[in-house]
Amino acid sequence: MRxxxxxxxxxxxxxxxxxxxxxxxxxxxxxxPTAQEIAYYDCLKGxxxxxxxxxxxTPRVDKTQGLEKMPEAQKACEDKxxxxxxxxxxxxxxxxxxxxxxxxxxxxxxxxxxEPDPVTAQVGNLTPQQQADLRTKHIDxxxxxxxxxxxDGVLGG
Numbered sequence: 001m002r003x004x005x006x007x008x009x010x011x012x013x014x015x016x017x018x019x020x021x022x023x024x025x026x027x028x029x030x031x032x033p034t035a036q037e038i039a040y041y042d043c044l045k046g047x048x049x050x051x052x053x054x055x056x057x058t059p060r061v062d063k064t065q066g067l068e069k070m071p072e073a074q075k076a077c078e079d080k081x082x083x084x085x086x087x088x089x090x091x092x093x094x095x096x097x098x099x100x101x102x103x104x105x106x107x108x109x110x111x112x113x114x115e116p117d118p119v120t121a122q123v124g125n126l127t128p129q130q131q132a133d134l135r136t137k138h139i140d141x142x143x144x145x146x147x148x149x150x151x152d153g154v155l156g157g
Contacts, residue, residue, distance in 0.1 A: 044061065048066060099121075108144060
């Protein structure tokens, strides 16, 4: 019965995705969950972890409750964990630009700003407060280090 319900859910998700307008992709557009993802999140749910679903039907852990059980649940479900995709490496130019920007921001007083990932050039692990600070307290440093308007995006976000 559970497999039948999962198959119906997946089919409905695909049908809704196919019927949505053919306009520009949005941030909420993502591929439907794979069978491995569904099995993994079903396992976590069976371990007492609350699961929520994105607009596209992709399951995610509800990070607002029940996380004390997460280490045990992950261990119990690790055999169902879907493989992770390899990140795309950045070009040497993109990496150099990200490193230059990070050094500039630190020189401008944003001492906590991290080095970009040496493979992807992405800056991760910024807290929501740090991201907000970049958009408010450090907006002049961002503009200077980017060499253009600071509203062109969020660093590290």
